[in-house]
Amino acid sequence: MHANTSRTFLHLLAKRFHVFVLALAPVMADASASEFAAGRILAQPRAGVSDIEFNALLQENGAFSRGTLPHLRIHIVEVAMGTELETAYVLAQNGMVEFAEPDVLAPVGQAAPDDPRYSEQWHLAKIEAPGAWPISSGQTVMVAVLDTGVDSSHPDLASALVPGINTVAGTPDVYDTSDINNHGTAVAGAVAASTGNGIGVASVAWSSRLMPIRVSDRSDGSAYWSDIVNGLILAADHGARVANISYDVGASMAVTHAAQYVRSLGGLVVNAAMNDGIDPGYSDNPYLITVSATDQNDDRPAWSNYGQHIDVAAPGSLIVTTMNGGGYGTWSGTSFSSPIAASVLALIMTANPQLTPDEVETILKRTADQPNFRFEPNLGYGRINAARAVQAAIETQPPDTLAPAVDITSPDAGMLVHGWVSISVSASDNLGVARVVLYAGQIRIGEDTTAPYTFMWDSTLVPDGTQTLTAVAYDASGNEGESSPLMVTVRN
Template sequence: MNRDSKVRTTIQHTASSESRGTRVTRRLPRRSPIPAVVAAIIAASALAQPAAAQENGRGARGAAASATSTAQTVAPPAFAPGRILVAAKAGVSDAQFEATLASHGGRSLGRLRGMRAHMVNVPPGQSEEKLAERLARHPHIEFAELDRLAPPGSTTNDPMLSSQWHLPKINALTAWGASVGGGTIVAILDTGIDPSHPDLAGQLVPGWNFYGNNSDTSDPNGHGTAVAGAAAAAGNNATGVASVAWGAKLMPVRIADANAYAYWSTVAQGLTWAADNGARIANISYVGVAASSTVQSAANYLRSKGGVVVVCAGNNGKDEGIAANDSMIVVSATNSGDSRTSWSSYGTFVDLAAPGDSIYTTHVGGSYRAWSGTSLASPVVAGTAAMIKAMRPDFTPAQIESALYAGAVDLGTAGKDSIYGYGRVDAAAALAAAGTVSTDTTPPTAAITSPTSGSATGTVTVNVDARDNAGVARVELLVNGKSIGSDDTAPYSFGWDTTKVADGSVTLSAVAYDDRGNSGLSSPVSLKVSNAVATLAAPDATPPTVAILSPSSGLKVNGNVTISASANDAGGVAWMQLAIDGTVVSSTTTGSLNYKWNTRRERTGTHTITLTASDKAGNTAATSVTVTK
């Protein structure tokens, strides 16, 4: 299990001291509940499959050097089987979206809250990766991706304040003179929060459990309780630890199973739910979520309500290769010497750094422990963002981010870099910057890049380039002055159904908005819609012609056998799939397919080879041959 935070303490349960960390065993229940949105549509969750999950101790150093013995564990699948995440482009109708899915053998299992993204069923025998790849290339689809598993990322009178080196490092004690985060709700998307912990009980507002589909947000794991304590544990209460934003409230949003594994889909649902229920800062200490288009869409939903999302960079000690995006703040981890920890991930997607090594925080059962990981660096930044929001409730997400970046201590290469982003967070400097952040009156720019002229029929893909000094919030496409849809994630693309307007001259324009309400209008683009001639022609109802060229039916096979197949259609072939005994073994988007079949691995007897193909109108055809080994 590639955990993104690890406990460092005297471990009472079975553990082993390793050269780079502490390995801890937590067993999954015999049968794990299914994430709420999937419960009614999927018979069994991948979370129920492994008997145990493996925890990678990378980046943690167990304080109990005498801890002994190890546990053999099994990592769960990397993504949810039998489903993927798909979103239609803005402007594409539900009927068009469903037809597109059906032409590839998929169907919607339901739309995710607050987004255009749907969970989509993958038919038995089809590859989740291949279906996502094919759909992603379709002009109606904004994105299609696997539903990947997300592993977790780990002055006052409080008696343990002296153990919390990170608070003076980020000048939190000075910052408390201006703000402690009062009135701001911080959503912790994690394994839940211990509701009876003396430093957390008074901080909680109602949350939701998306893993069990109920209101039980208690923490069976400990990861969420540790993360919550770093962000907003109670302060100045003569108990335990203090936190960055000890005046803020905590919203527990459980997105994970008992071993702290979540899916991108549960993360996205948790974000939109938190946004609708008053959270304005959200922390996600889970690896890889910054790469998910679905999670980015959910983060933009919270931003549309004035909120900021903070996520961890990961604990793999490498460049994660994830592209930067404006929907969330990504945090790497530093140590007490203001250097990147050896295990902290990095890359161009990193925006800030924060202390993440040996962070003393709350633990389930009312105790306290030191945790290490970007899981702990992320809530330090989230807490600082909550302090800014409390002091400046009028601030937009972009203004909160500007204050964080302006106040950061620049480390490493001058300016923004891939190790520390804009630098290590400084709470006092960020609050000072929030008092001087100027009002942005510069509007974004927008330009329609395609199409720019000519005629238009059927559904046309319209691409827009939009830019802003502080970040684009959303882009709307206007047809003859009327909005047909809005896209909040770059690259901005729309599916325009030209049959919704009369034939003739049509004017397209795009409007880009930033977080502060400034807007910029593109230059108009004139097109000629001409669907009348197209509608006179009968719709294509002729399926493609398919053939298995070799081997021939009835042939006795042995060794390596080359299967050759073809498909032809006047309107063009959309895809072909080859299956052996009902299992898809190869697919292509061309009209020709060759596959080498190693029959040595097959049982003796009769085998059926089936070719299925679809044309671009959605008509399908199939043919089969039977061979004997």
């Protein structure tokens, strides 16, 4: 997540905010201030760069850190009003910076409610959920719903809810998870509405526990990326194995790092593709499971986004679910495709608790249906199938024991180095690398969690002479592989 990712971010930034970036010139934008936080951006130093050095860089650019998001070393950076995009661009180009981006106000991925009358829940049969239930209904898994809150008194939800939290910056009550918009209650019902209780609606993972995480205090349901990041961290820290985000976060490096943190603790993050009817041009994100929508005929509704970043599709048209105030209604949008897919992840995890996050994701994808041989190639692996996924989970072989392969690719052995040294590491694993740690002798230089693995080493902190560099790679199963030692000569 370095040079290539920075370029991707700038490209997406330009598309999102109509930014025209000229070499050595300020960023010009016609984006309104309401699209991202005024006077605030998000930035992360590269592995090996100290907080003192990073803060000095911020000061050079007229900015300072308000603090960091937990665990991720992502700084909430205060900048001059009106310079958010320019400062993010300048910082993103600096070799000491992993990424920098505006704190975007993400729209909630909803379409307006359709017919409020009860209608048949076609999506449960379509994904063969009843075929999965004799084996798994999600009973061992907690699912976090990052949204507008949840109606805790709803008769079809109350028994599934566990204490939640409000991550909106400056909120007076961090335990207020009441629904401000109605969207969150509808999403929650798609995951875990009580089933077989003689009232209301059914759901996919009806035995799972629901953790409501309110990330919005706005009537339109929109949420800042920073509040979503905090929500993901808290979800993982409090035991959620699945987290659903029905928001537009596909371009956020901060959310990507938070999703990687969730995965490092054994969880998965599911994201709605959104409802603009376009291909937004996002690259595939290895830490987000992005879900597009299908209708009753397994076609993509015209409003559903699509593209190469889509992992799977799930029903999203005319979904009957719970509503704020104890009622029920019919909704359409990828906001409901996403929690339906998240629910199937909960079924898989319950069916085989020994599976790693990568194995769970692989099962979701490879058991998806591509109906009628006409499924769109830009809707991922296909439309999810709960029964096939659960069956595959119980048939899966024992956990992975293969250690990652890791190698230091630059600098070359024997090279003379001085000052700040850029060090590149190559790492691979049969199921994916979780993190890479670099050492100079016994000194830990830093940790990187996303390929390509690049570190900045301040060689002035060690004596002149021969120094030994070693990289250690870890996978999600806890296996570790160590590189061959690489000797360099320091002369400062």
